[in-house]
Amino acid sequence: MQAALLYLTHRIPYPPNKGDKIRSYHLLKYLSKHYRVYLGTFIDDERDWKYVEEVKAFCEDACFIKLNPFAARIRSLTTLLSTKPLTLSYYYNAQLRAWVDQQLKRKSINRILIFSSAMAQYTDCACDCHRIVDFVDVDSDKWRQYAEAKAWPQSWVYRREAELLLAYEKQVARNYDYVTFVSEKEAGLFKQLAPEVADKTCFFNNGVDVEYFTPHFDYANPYPGDAAVLVFTGAMDYWPNIDAVSWFAQAIFPAIRAEIPRMQFYIVGARPSREVTALAQLPGVTVTGAVKDIRPYIAHAAMAVAPLRVARGIQNKVLEAMAMGKIVIVSPQAMEGIYAVPESELFIASDANQFIDKIILLAKENRLTSNVGQAARLRVLQDYNWTENLTRVDSLFADNVGKKQIK
Template sequence: MTPAKPHLLFLVHRIPFPPNKGDKIRSFHLLKHLASRYTVHLACFIDDQNDVQYIDTVKSYCGDTHFSILNPLLAKLRSLKALVLRRPLSLDYYFNSAMQNWVNETVARHQIERVMIFSSPMGQYTEHLLDAQRIIDFVDIDSDKWLQYSNNKAWPMSWLYHLEGTRLLGYERKLAAESDYSFFVSQAESDLFKTLAPESIDKISFFNNGVDTDYFAPDAAMPNPFPAQSATIVFTGAMDYWPNCEAVSWFARDIFPLIKARHANAVFFIVGSRPSDLVLELGKLDGVHVTGSVPDIRPYLQHADAVVAPLRTARGVQNKVLEAMAMAKTVLVSAQALEGISATPGTELLLAQSEQEFADQTCAIFNGQQINLGSAARDKVLARYNWEANLSVLDPMLATPTSDAQ
């Protein structure tokens, strides 16, 4: 008889399916890894009605589950009380009393001693579980992301974002100090947090993201979605995410015209779900195409002449870069998009920072003057970004609690 799996509580700020954007890719593969070793009891929020259809899929990996529908507008209004209470807005944004009750009842029912937290706001549901083994995957340093936002916004939003960044850092430090281990998405992110939370330095580490390299593999038989005889540039990502919106706006308005002046057949495709009004406006520019959600991004990557990631605000690891590299594409990135990715500029991808650098390097690709780095890019992903190998770092951290051995 197969022995029963130990119980584990997994708390995620967004339903971990479908794995079609950064945090959901990581949380889904984490769920799969944990479910192979534990009976996972999962609670999460759903902030997109379209994701309700995936509840049964997520349940298939779990024991008990709790899904809470999150209305972003109401959550923003609810979080404003945190200003008066001098707490991070993020905590009130993601607080739900029914979820807290479910956590309390589930932990008691199954005598759960292992807790996996994904994203800092979910830590608030476990603060009373002093005897449980708690591991948090912060993924990114969210507080630093808010501080970056504050530098790019006018008052009063700059003040609000700076306040949130400062308060959230205080909570992140508290959570790290009270948890058994804290993980981040890259060594760079981990090293930075060690400087911000030196009291927890011995409990801070990282595990890299991975890529499904069987799925993201070059295949010339994929249908070509681009106009004939066009020189194609592609950006992929969730297009309601402000750093992505900022990146494509900069590229479309300030860089693409420089390319278009030299290559009249150039087109810039912005591929990703839920494009914001800012992004939709870009579709009115000559040669710029905004696709919205597509059933499969791989044909856009497969047939792109250049894949770009011109992010100016970024934290952690950009999955969009790793996926394009896995498709054996030459990817042109900013320094911010490269942060956290183990790849050598000029060997496995290209690096640019100014408008002119992005334009010149893109045109060099079009003209055949830039060596194709796709093969080296895919080799790097195969060697460094394997999900199962990277997630295995968690296994010894979730060692058998004392009571299990009795």
């Protein structure tokens, strides 16, 4: 009989249509083949309730808790005068706590995988189990970046969260057998911040479903026939994405369009904020909102852009575009954690002028059909295979005495 494993995620791991869900879904899919999975998770989007049965199919048992983002935000703000990170209050639920306690008492669970630091609060007493927490990113550093980008009083709130969450991340890392991250660079940052737990800090890369994200299908063209399109894909209620497309549309794209009038900028992603929706008023800019399938938008774009100024971990949008053989132009922040050869497999632009110059040069040199896209897909095939990367999780669980380090 397969061993029992408790898996806790801060958001239902389906559908795999945004960064954290892509990783948590593939983890669930992989774990279900090797363990009897007991899943505890939140649902913070009413539209995701329709996926409950699909997720249950991977599990021995599962608990789904409704999370109202507005109520959770208000609840977390009540802890501002404490020394507790807002993140923990945001994701605390007594019903989920009771369910977890019940599973640990009634089931022969001796393995626990926590997805994101906020969920570690539910298994802080399960010291007899072999526990791994997948931090994915160094969330505390993300809040630090937010603090630097925002004005007071938001900057104060974000700086407070960065400091308190880092202290909590260190506490969890001390108490758990291993902590994992999405990339070697992300793990390296945490080792610098918490050198006392460097020996139990490791990583496994994300992957890409290369059979799904492939350039070899005949996708219908969603763009006007004569358009040369720059495309950005992502969840458009996520502040780093909002900041990225706002900066690109306002500070970069007008100069590109002045030089190449048929160039258009498409922002493709669900739940666009009012700030993003307003960008559609700019010449040549289109905001699609949610689309059924993002692959046609990537396949028929001239280039994919990822001009993020705030980022942590690995940008799946970059890997997906590379898997589809696209030329991709990224900021250094969006490049972090991705192994690829600049100028051969993708292109890096450090500021607005570099984005402008590089995109115009690529378009005018007609390098859109060069071998760069082929090399990009090959890189993904070599280094971003889900099955191969997730075998590291098995290696960690197999090491029940907590002494083996995956490098």
